[in-house]
Amino acid sequence: MDGDYTPETLDAINAEFTEATGAEVDVQVQTWDGITTKISTALATNTPPDILDVGNTQVASYAANGGLLDLTDQADDLAQGHTWLDGLVDPATIDGQLYAVPGFAGARAVIYNKQMWADAGVTAVPTTYEELTAALDKVKAANADTSDFSAFYLPGQYWFGGLQFVWDAGGEIAEQDGDEWTSGFGSPEAIEGLEAFKEFQTSYSSAASATLNTLEPNQNQIFADGKTSAILNTNVSGILTANPEMTEDDLGTFPMPGLSGDTQPVMLGGSNWAIPAKSQNSELALEWVKIAASPEIQEDYVYGVDGWIPNSSEGIEAAQATLSDVKKGFFDAALNSKATPPNPNWTTIESNKDVEGLFSSIASGSQSVEDAAESFDTAADQTLNGE
Template sequence: MRFLAVCTALAAATALTGCGRLADPAGGSRKVTLWLMKGSASEDFVTRFTADFEHRHPGVDLEVRTQEWTGIGDKVNAVLDGTSGEGADVIEVGNTQVAQYVEAGGLSELTLEGLREWGGKDWLKGLSDPGSVGGAQFGVPWYAANRVVIYNKDLFADAGLKNPPKTRQEWLQATQKLDKGDRQGIYLPGQNWYVLAGFIWDEGGELAVESAGQWVGALDDEKALAAMRFYKQLQALGDGPKDADEETPPQADVFARGRTAQIIAPPGQAAQIEAANPALKGKLGFFPIPGKTSDKPGAVFTGGSDLIIPERTRNRREAVDVITALVSEEWQTELARTMSYVPNKTTLAHVVEGNEGAAAMAPGAAQGRATPNSARWAEVEGKNPIKPYMTAVLTGQDPRQAARTASETISKVLSSDR
């Protein structure tokens, strides 16, 4: 609090924004501020990283501030446009948020550093692609997380299934065996559109495509329609609601009752399941979402975070040093093992071996994708025409017409002027 008060006074006196950009006028340590999102890293990780960074960079005082996801967009934009009372030199943002910050302006380009210092050629595309706009890199991949299949080992054994399926066809056949009596083969809510997105990418389709500077919804493409047909087949092998998503009710709670064989979720949900039903501890397994063929797993939506540097920072060199440390093999390994994440590079997938959940994520992450790289995609998710489209198909409406309606809404949102 004392530092914030000093910062406010200095800003008022000098009309400079960004406390993290000001060096001690007496020649002391230079303050560098890193914003991390709540839940992204443990307190122990932050403490150890800060101490190690300051030890290796004498004269730098690294301050890590934890931010809430709610309202973060406005806070980041205020830093970028210089109207914030707080400063930040490095900011963690959601990987799909980078495009909207680039459109607003105020991000520092990091293309050269990515190529020369951070091994950008090996980055996960689901993190690096949304961080790149117009061929320039603005977001630096930090960590990834994606969905896998969490399964009940006892129910698999009861059905005579010794190994997890590796292809879609094997998956359907296994799930049919599991879907008996009062047991659900899979709990798949009708509006889990992130799962559908993976199936669409597997088929070679897209949620939306860009042509001549205009985005157009693509759910009515034949490839996307084929993906929806597969989703319908799989969803029918359980009792998931056709008109709700995975949070209504929370699918972890449904699985915890012990009569559901599979759900599609980040592996971190296993902890929620075990907390709700301790009898399931040690009985949960994980496998990558199966692909169309056994040579590679299915495509998945890659969630996770990128790191950005505001253009207004006066500590760009030190900010680059912070990112260099965060994306190093040492700290990528620490973060992945501590938080059960997938590291930011395909070449580091081996560091999560031994963590069953994270290891199941890694193959999918290599096939991972992100949502269309439009600054307006967040508005699409706000309206989310994909969810009612899925419900329409699952309840027997004409798939092509429902897809066309949803695609038109996506096109309208992505092409509209603000």
């Protein structure tokens, strides 16, 4: 997919593959616009591509109708002794069977303004939830005269951030029992997480942000303009673009601490390699995917050239020695990851923006935590079960 891997990385994989097999590779880079329809159409033919680069949360929808090759028997060989990140392998595992191989990840971490925190008397990076809220209390007090200031800008619709509180409390988005799916936001654990999200959001993010998402207004611009001291995001490039006077030295990153005592689980973005069930060259495709997922390619190219988070915990550990300070928080955050349910109908819930509505209604107070969770679960149960 466009923007996933650099030509240098793909060339390295192809060169190793051709040397090992003698076969040549025809790489066709696709744009994201209309890609779901394009892939679904290709999978229905007798001559689909031999390998697909797919978003980690898209695997279930393509596997649902038998479109992808079951890789379960090859999983150990493809993993090559490494432990794949949960946020990549879990959404590729449907009913206990593996349908795609982790390629790379992106994770969310706290990004903070070092000078703003120092001016408020915060000099140590928080490692616990209590240390984080204590730091934010100081920042909030130091900027009390700044209108619309957020110590930590966390807009209400930002469900990626909200989910971290739910997962940290032990809640789940949904669970499967046989063929039946049950949405989980009404569980005691999820309710606890939703209440923690509401308390944090209303304490440290502006009142106006309760019904907003991250793009309008853009949270990077809010940070760049000095209207917040911290955000939760996947990289710092948007901030540096929004304010060219800022450099990486002005910024710090760390995994979001949780009330659990651990870092909050993050939802990984990322990409997986899948092989269509009707591939005419499945054995060669398996060899290519094994090379793409190998520790060497992951360390030297996926991380070394492209800058992505590698597909395994061992890959992250190998990268630590050469990570810049500002990147370290994202890589550390990825070590505790989860994903959306491996249900082909989950994409409908995302596209309907029901989950944004859940968190926003809680942040704004338009619904109680319990009522918002019940409303979401009722609708989600029907969607997840195809009713």
